[in-house]
Amino acid sequence: MNNPFIISFGKKPSQYISRINLSEEIIEDFNSDNPSSQAYMLVGVRGVGKTVMLSSISKTLKEQPGWIVMELNPTRDLLESFAAKLYALPEMNSLFIEAKLDLSLLGIGISIDKGIKISDIEQAITSMLEITTKKNKKILITIDEVTVNQYMREFASAFQIIIRNDFPLFMIMSGLFDNINSLQNDKSLTFLYRTPKIALSALNISAIVNTYQRVFSAKAEDAKYMAQLTNGYPFAFQVLGHLVWKYREENPDYNVKEICDEVLNEYDQILQEYVYEKIWNEMSAKEREIVACACKEDSIKVKTIRDILGYDSNSFTVYRNRLIKKGILTSTGYGTLSVFLPRFDAFVVNMF
Numbered sequence: 001m002n003n004p005f006i007i008s009f010g011k012k013p014s015q016y017i018s019r020i021n022l023s024e025e026i027i028e029d030f031n032s033d034n035p036s037s038q039a040y041m042l043v044g045v046r047g048v049g050k051t052v053m054l055s056s057i058s059k060t061l062k063e064q065p066g067w068i069v070m071e072l073n074p075t076r077d078l079l080e081s082f083a084a085k086l087y088a089l090p091e092m093n094s095l096f097i098e099a100k101l102d103l104s105l106l107g108i109g110i111s112i113d114k115g116i117k118i119s120d121i122e123q124a125i126t127s128m129l130e131i132t133t134k135k136n137k138k139i140l141i142t143i144d145e146v147t148v149n150q151y152m153r154e155f156a157s158a159f160q161i162i163i164r165n166d167f168p169l170f171m172i173m174s175g176l177f178d179n180i181n182s183l184q185n186d187k188s189l190t191f192l193y194r195t196p197k198i199a200l201s202a203l204n205i206s207a208i209v210n211t212y213q214r215v216f217s218a219k220a221e222d223a224k225y226m227a228q229l230t231n232g233y234p235f236a237f238q239v240l241g242h243l244v245w246k247y248r249e250e251n252p253d254y255n256v257k258e259i260c261d262e263v264l265n266e267y268d269q270i271l272q273e274y275v276y277e278k279i280w281n282e283m284s285a286k287e288r289e290i291v292a293c294a295c296k297e298d299s300i301k302v303k304t305i306r307d308i309l310g311y312d313s314n315s316f317t318v319y320r321n322r323l324i325k326k327g328i329l330t331s332t333g334y335g336t337l338s339v340f341l342p343r344f345d346a347f348v349v350n351m352f
């Protein structure tokens, strides 16, 4: 049998632990008669499952009647790609032509005899949306790995105007905290400021235990030991599953707990090479110092970190909040913190 766990990013894994509450929250809202928001943002640290969740919501809505789902690439001209994709929709294209929408000046489609020549991209989109809306179609746009660039600004401000006109247009963006944050704080994009953010964090630990127990026919306590090594971090859940599966094929007599200890070095190495180095490089020097200090204990008192690094309460709170929002630190109770990324301590010791 093939290894059921995958190490690659972005693909829906076959051992998938659903985040039903979070996805349902968005799907139900989008499907309601009066959605509380037509846009959402998924935010979280690398490897936490933003792309996987985005694809899973897209897939669910694609399968529901009346929904059209489109994925846009944030490094390309978003308005142009949106217009082009909309125009090219097989179920819509003939209706646009029937309505004599001529977008050839924009480089989209063919020129139409006695057609309505449109040269403004937002106008083109609005005209097409009038038609899709009449056909009771709802459109979801997904944009993964958003960054702040001119395309994103233009697109967001057009989106803002479109939804003000009551079109059933929806959007889910996903990205790292820093990118989502600068997008939201961009003064020209006030509506994004109010767009709800959904923070992705650990997967449900019992669900991880159950999956490991089932896949490896392991004892509950062994599966629990294994799950604890992942701390609920989705990428780690896949990596550890993958390694244990591989080791077990060659050594069928070992139990899961013994195998975990055998593969620990390789586990650390993959986490480091695939994500931790990147995450580390994206942190500021001060953030690194704080996270390294937090690695000293499983759950460390804020006061201990402050005393060691010499921060006063106010300035420390700024860093603390930021690291929590980035999904790197977790607040574990009154005045204590822990590092969310499993075995990050083993990585950090090599970085200083």
Ligand SMILES: Nc1ncnc2c1ncn2[C@@H]1O[C@H](COP(=O)(O)OP(=O)(O)OP(=O)(O)O)[C@@H](O)[C@H]1O
Binding pocket: 006, 007, 008, 009, 010, 011, 012, 013, 015, 016, 017, 018, 019, 044, 045, 046, 047, 048, 049, 050, 051, 052, 053, 145, 176, 203, 234, 235, 236, 237, 238
């Ligand atoms: N719900 C889930 N259940 C099980 N595994 C998951 C789940 N979500 C994500 N994973 C696994 O975690 C890894 C990272 O997922 P994904 O690529 O979605 O992360 P990401 O947040 O988009 O990361 P990045 O910020 O680097 O793009 C993948 O190996 C994926 O298989």
Ligand SMILES: [Mg+2]
Binding pocket: 010, 050, 051, 052, 144, 145
């Ligand atoms: Mg991703």
